[in-house]
Amino acid sequence: MKKIINNPGHVVQEAIEGYMCAFKDSITKVENVNGIIRKDLKEKVAIVSGGGSGHEPLFLGFVGEGLADGVAIGNVFAAPTPNTVQHVAKAVNRGKGVLFVYGNYAGDVLNFDMASELLEFDDIQTKTVLVTDDVASAPAERKGDRRGIAGDVFVLKIAGAASEKGWSLDEVTRVTQKAADQTFSIGVATAPGTIPGETEPPFVLGDDEIEFGMGIHGEPGLKRTKLMSADELTDELAEKLLEESNIQPGDEVAVYVNGLGSTTLLELLIVNRRVAQLLNKKKIDIYDMDVNSYCTTQEMGGFSITLLKLDVELKELYDAPASAPYYKKTQKIREGVK
Template structure:
């Protein structure tokens, strides 16, 4: 049975979405002429500043479009649903934001994205634009601890992009921007849970099957298999199971400080997210870890998938400064 969606044509959904986003946020966003999948901040790119280009597949809104603006990403290259953008729009983003100080590429660690962003970097080099890349690998469930370089980038992009964007906006050197981006990634840990599938606009059919009384811990944002399929539990039990895995790896000490993101995968309502956030705070209070800032809502979705993720971003003085640095994007503001 096909799912219901408010769309015109599944094959046009991404382009029509982009038209709507540009119409809604003309103060923040524009597209590169001749390259409608290259979305650039109206305020941000400037001479002498390291340019920050992010990007990935559609279907995760407000990632990646929502994080383009002053103080965060300078541009985002947009792919089809759950698919990497091709090299050309990535290259156009790099050209649009290059201020002579280098361009930093940041995106989730997926094979298609790596291949296409690397190709774009090679093409940019032919235009004398130096590009460096920092991958996000915050998904604790997607590979063992000793293989973190193989992990996927998921909702933790929120904090990782934020730190990198602040470093770039503060006109730090290319080396420093790259270092801070990598450090932010190393300090970010995410775990998700899925309760129901999503469906692509082109097919309108569920992209995986799960029982009415089941949940899957660790499922990826494209429906990649998780680490355990279990009977549905209470909100506190689910939150505990996710936090146990995050805290085991992060190994925080009493007195540490974190930022928290409780993220909907698409259809999970705020009521349920806030119930989970309540338990996150209880658990962190129990171990003496303080919360510097929290965000609850839709930040990295998977179309209409039911489920949620929890991200902890371990702060030191430098990362807290980057987190608190002002930014003004189409769908996100801070400071």
């Protein structure tokens, strides 16, 4: 795989340097670790996210108002170290506690948990909400075992908005957990993504093959099939997604179609059109739709569909303004448009 890199061991550091050059007005790097925090920290519960590199613009692009106050960044596809998380949490803490919001992976849990223990010595209270949106990774009765994929965006959005309201750590945690419980995703892979510096991709798919439910690190999915049309593919994915979620006719959802890296916006928009048709047919109300590539895996091909089931409280938080280098939302005045 052709990659525009220098030393493979320096990709994370050099990418952060480039990011800092572009956005230094609004963000600061935490000294000595791969952590980034926002400059305009407020007197509120701090939201800290993070995970492995290689998924840009997650996580570093989501530092800002109404989103993460800080992110801890690991090596490519590897969780950040405990001391990275610890230093980021200390840098953003304003005495009101820190909520960790991140995808449910063994490595991330181990490192964030170890950081929580270290932060106890600093008298900083932490809570954790794990994003568990990938329905292909475990059955519904084990929702807590599911991995976190593009659903990070919705859950982080809700956490950031709740914290901006000045709520307590317990309240921010409660509503963020609710958002995590109501976020469901499913993905399909058409091609692998390669770790910079590696010559072999982590898995191989035939030219005409796709894999349903494949994880964003190439974790094997539900089944392999031949490539099909966008509508057929979207229908099959969306049906499975609804089957594995608790979303019923009459429910209201925010929809996010996420590209995994090399699938183009042109293709993603075609998928989004079909998702809208299908949800309309099923009498599921669409509150909002977003089509983007926030959670990528290098040049991996494919996409995921994420649904956040909304209630009155979540809708208000969803609509709150947010502004980070790679995610923006202006306060929306809704006119009852479906």
